[in-house]
Amino acid sequence: MPPRLTLPVNEKRDHILGRPDAPITLVEYGDFECPHCGAAYPVVEQLRKEVGSRLRFVYRHFPMTQIHPHAELAAEAAEAAGSHRKFWQMHDMLFTHQDALDEAHIADYAVEIGLALKPFLGALASHVHAARVREDFMSGARSGVNGTPTFFINDVRYDGPSDLDSLLDAVDVAPGIRR
């Protein structure tokens, strides 16, 4: 049996797109600098469109900081944006600009999505959100996340390919689904 999610999805804690009562919950452990996660980004967008309100999507951080030098900064930037209710805007910016994730570019994205620059940069400089990113990371390590992206469908790790058809098939047969 594939491993299960050890830190349950929590409406207060997690970054979530979709309704709390959606029958399918897709959790991604991702790294903004990881090319495979970049490739999965439009797939998840499309999946959300096709499955609609039956799906809620949760994103958690799993930065591989030793191979991706900007991954930690990007994760903290998303959290900093999140503290101003703009997590998803930053998430989208980062995944669509994976080749430019240094601080200067990330500052541009912050301005573009309407964040006040000074407190944003201050939060990055003092690593206010490092503990949260680490908590996500460790929750992944304890749940069988081996690399990125790793998906969980209704709390069970999904070990299949990350293309749209495979994911559509997988969410269709996810445990606890009412069709």
Added chain:
Amino acid sequence: MPLSPGTVAPDFSLPTTPDQRVSLQDFRGHPVILAFYPADWSPVCGDQMALYNELLPEFQRFHAALLGISVDGPWCHVAFSKDRKLRFPLLSDFEPKGAVAKSYSAYRNQDGFSERALFVIDAKGVIRWSYVSPVGVNPGAEGILTALESFASPQEIDHAAATHAPGQ
């Protein structure tokens, strides 16, 4: 079957670079994580080692040392380690080939490389947990962390220091 919990971990001394050797004895007094893996460069090993590299601060909370072991030669390890920016030693079980893996009952005679086997050894040199994963499957870190927790007490982690260690 790999050597089981309760067994004294067989000692070894293996090269980690062309002019440096590491022995298990060097780590007496600290827990040791031995990660046998089939080969440098193969995709699953890379992910597995990258994951452990990322989790080093977590292992260090238990004062645990992590050693990767494969039958690759030291020059190969140096290149692999540099490419993946690994911050823990890789040991060469190269001559006689696979001897250490054999002493842990973690060698695949039919393939000529080690199993993807994990051993967690306590500060006194006794194996406390062992696990063999299917060769193509990344075993992750959950088992290692659970094993460490079962006998060692972790230090509080300084998140900022852990994720922003110098040299990154």
